[in-house]
Amino acid sequence: MTRWQRSLAQRLLQAGLVALLVGVFSFLIMRALPGDAAYRIAAARYGYDLVDGAAAAAVRAELGLDGHWLPALGRWLADLAQGRLGVSVVSGEPVWHELLHELLPSLGLAAATLALVALLGLPLGLACGLRPGGRLDRLSLALAVALRALPPFALGLVLILLFAVQLPVLPAAGHGDAASLLLPALTLALPLAATAARVVREAVAAVAASAYWAFGRGKGLPGAVLLWRHGLRNAALPVVAWLGVQAVLLVEGVVIVETLFARPGLGHAMVHAVFGRDVPMIQGTALLLGALFVGFNALVDAACLALDPRRRDEAAE
Amino acid sequence: MNPADSSQTPGPPHGLSPAPPLAPARACAASGRGLARPLALALLGALALLAVLGPWLSGHDPRVQQLDAVRALPSAAHWLGTDHLGRDQFTRLALALRLSLGLALATVAMAALAGSALGLAAAWRGGWPDRLATTLADAVQALPGLLLVLLVAAISPGDFGPLYAGLALALWVEFFRVVRLMGRGVLQGAPVEAARLLGFGPLAIVRRHLWPELAPVLLTLAAFGAAAAVLALATLGFVGVGLQPPTAELGLMLIELLPYWREAPWLLLPPVSALVLLTAGFMLLARRGHAP
Numbered sequence: 001m002t003r004w005q006r007s008l009a010q011r012l013l014q015a016g017l018v019a020l021l022v023g024v025f026s027f028l029i030m031r032a033l034p035g036d037a038a039y040r041i042a043a044a045r046y047g048y049d050l051v052d053g054a055a056a057a058a059v060r061a062e063l064g065l066d067g068h069w070l071p072a073l074g075r076w077l078a079d080l081a082q083g084r085l086g087v088s089v090v091s092g093e094p095v096w097h098e099l100l101h102e103l104l105p106s107l108g109l110a111a112a113t114l115a116l117v118a119l120l121g122l123p124l125g126l127a128c129g130l131r132p133g134g135r136l137d138r139l140s141l142a143l144a145v146a147l148r149a150l151p152p153f154a155l156g157l158v159l160i161l162l163f164a165v166q167l168p169v170l171p172a173a174g175h176g177d178a179a180s181l182l183l184p185a186l187t188l189a190l191p192l193a194a195t196a197a198r199v200v201r202e203a204v205a206a207v208a209a210s211a212y213w214a215f216g217r218g219k220g221l222p223g224a225v226l227l228w229r230h231g232l233r234n235a236a237l238p239v240v241a242w243l244g245v246q247a248v249l250l251v252e253g254v255v256i257v258e259t260l261f262a263r264p265g266l267g268h269a270m271v272h273a274v275f276g277r278d279v280p281m282i283q284g285t286a287l288l289l290g291a292l293f294v295g296f297n298a299l300v301d302a303a304c305l306a307l308d309p310r311r312r313d314e315a316a317e
Numbered sequence: 318m319n320p321a322d323s324s325q326t327p328g329p330p331h332g333l334s335p336a337p338p339l340a341p342a343r344a345c346a347a348s349g350r351g352l353a354r355p356l357a358l359a360l361l362g363a364l365a366l367l368a369v370l371g372p373w374l375s376g377h378d379p380r381v382q383q384l385d386a387v388r389a390l391p392s393a394a395h396w397l398g399t400d401h402l403g404r405d406q407f408t409r410l411a412l413a414l415r416l417s418l419g420l421a422l423a424t425v426a427m428a429a430l431a432g433s434a435l436g437l438a439a440a441w442r443g444g445w446p447d448r449l450a451t452t453l454a455d456a457v458q459a460l461p462g463l464l465l466v467l468l469v470a471a472i473s474p475g476d477f478g479p480l481y482a483g484l485a486l487a488l489w490v491e492f493f494r495v496v497r498l499m500g501r502g503v504l505q506g507a508p509v510e511a512a513r514l515l516g517f518g519p520l521a522i523v524r525r526h527l528w529p530e531l532a533p534v535l536l537t538l539a540a541f542g543a544a545a546a547v548l549a550l551a552t553l554g555f556v557g558v559g560l561q562p563p564t565a566e567l568g569l570m571l572i573e574l575l576p577y578w579r580e581a582p583w584l585l586l587p588p589v590s591a592l593v594l595l596t597a598g599f600m601l602l603a604r605r606g607h608a609p
Binding site: 256 | 452455457459460461462463465467469470473474548555558568571578589592593596
């Protein structure tokens with residue numbers, strides 16, 4: 001098995017574990033709901049006006065709701081394994097349909113965030129790393145510490161108050177145009193970019209202190225060529241690996257920021273599903289967010305392998 | 318700040334899943350800059366004192382409303398003023414601190430105990446207990462921490478129990494991984510082999526060989542975990558899926574008082590600063606002075 005296949009297999013296993021975990025907890029939420037599940041499901045199926053004892057009894061008999069919890073859990077997980085996520089209790093739409101509807105705005109937010117992180121963090125880190133200990137370096141360290149100490153929702157609030165209320169230049173909520181994307185993406189991107197700058201700085205400083213860098217300089221390579229040939233790829237590795245660790249923050253941040261800025265998206269949908277006790281939607285959104293998390297990590301694995309031939313060779317053993 | 322020391326990746330993550338960079342164990346034994354730890358302890362001690370004694374000092378009932386004195390300025394009777402429902406802000410702040418601190422300590426204690434015990438068992442026994450526990454840890458870590466807490470808390474929204482269980486469930490993995498990894502290293506080392514040959518029992522090995530190595534790392538992890546728990550509780554409260562009003566909780570107080578930020582900014586300041594000071598205290602405590 002090559003290194004590529006092994007890392008892919010690991011991630012697939014992880015995705016399976018996510019599904020299992022989400023399924024079990026969704027089942028527990030379902031069981032903990034107050035009231036008679038049979039009545040609730042019957043109401044979801046036939047409408048509230050048409051539910052009576054007979055309809056509930058039919059549902060109960062059909063789904064075996066009277067039985068022991070273990071076979072019920074088995075059926076629940078079997079449904080999940082076949083991708084049958086059911087129907088949203090609140091809107092009556094199939095969960096898959098709703099998820100597809102919410103997926104794009106979330107992906108857009110994540111992509112805009114990553115773009116901002118690259119745009120802000122990389123040049124700053126590069127500049128700091130080439131002159132470690134300089135004024136810019138110390139300034140960016142202080143900035144990183146301050147930004148990371150602030151909880152993301154507090155940062156979002158500060159940005160709203162600054163740019164939407166005091167200087168009304170950007171909308172605080174809404175969705176559709178680029179302007180409304182900017183504040184939420186900034187809320188997510190600022191702390192990440194500040195830390196990214198530090199990670200880039202470490203990586204670049206390490207490369208700049210290495211023997212091959214000194215050799216390249218000794219050969220008389222001009223700065224830009226030196227950076228291009230010997231610097232970037234070596235420095236990129238720790239940065240890409242770090243991105244994988246930050247995927248947690250990205251997914252968690254999406255949930256918070258979407259709720260704060262009232263943007264449509266998976267996180268927003270999940271929080272509202274919790275409000276409405278909409279178990280199929282809770283399960284669906286958690287599942288998809290978890291899958292995105294694992295998928296992002298798989299991409300990072302692949303990028304690391306593509307960047308570093310040494311890792312690929314490890315596979316031989 | 319000494320630029321030579323700046324190689325620390327600053328701060329733990331915001332959400333759950335604290336993943337501090339794992340430095341070699343011995344480097345963390347000395348707490349580096351000397352001042353950070355006493356400062357953190359003083360800060361946390363002051364906050365704990367406020368949390369424990371605050372309601373008794375102020376003498377107010379946090380549930381009593383004075384509707385003729387809504388959003389009052391700080392005064393001799395109400396040290397931090399009254400909130401939008403005329404309740405004493407100081408008492409509510411103290412209770413919220415009590416909740417955050419209590420929850421953080423309780424979840425971290427639970428996570429540390431369970432995670433370390435499992436990690437020790439996995440390191441000691443190897444074989445199938447090791448594989449089982451590692452798979453369990455992988456499963457938990459495959460889901461971002463805040464999502465896990467949200468899922469568990471959704472079993473019974475607004476209740477303290479599931480929130481506590483969810484946080485502990487998200488936090489134990491870190492302890493498990495570190496104890497398992499470091500424990501295995503120590504147990505395979507020459508000193509432990511010598512101790513075994515001399516006939517020392519497992520208890521002596523844990524106390525004399527494992528504990529001194531693990532303790533500083535566990536303390537760091539615990540402090541990061543506590544900061545993460547405080548932030549998670551506030552975040553869930555702020556989003557509205559954590560504890561429910563009228564509980565005094567930092568995130569809830571923030572979202573309740575936010576509409577009045579222009580008329581009564583002094584009401585917003587105490588919960589924000591309490592949150593920042595609490596997390597800053599735990600992070601300072603966690604900070605280790607490993608030289609690059």
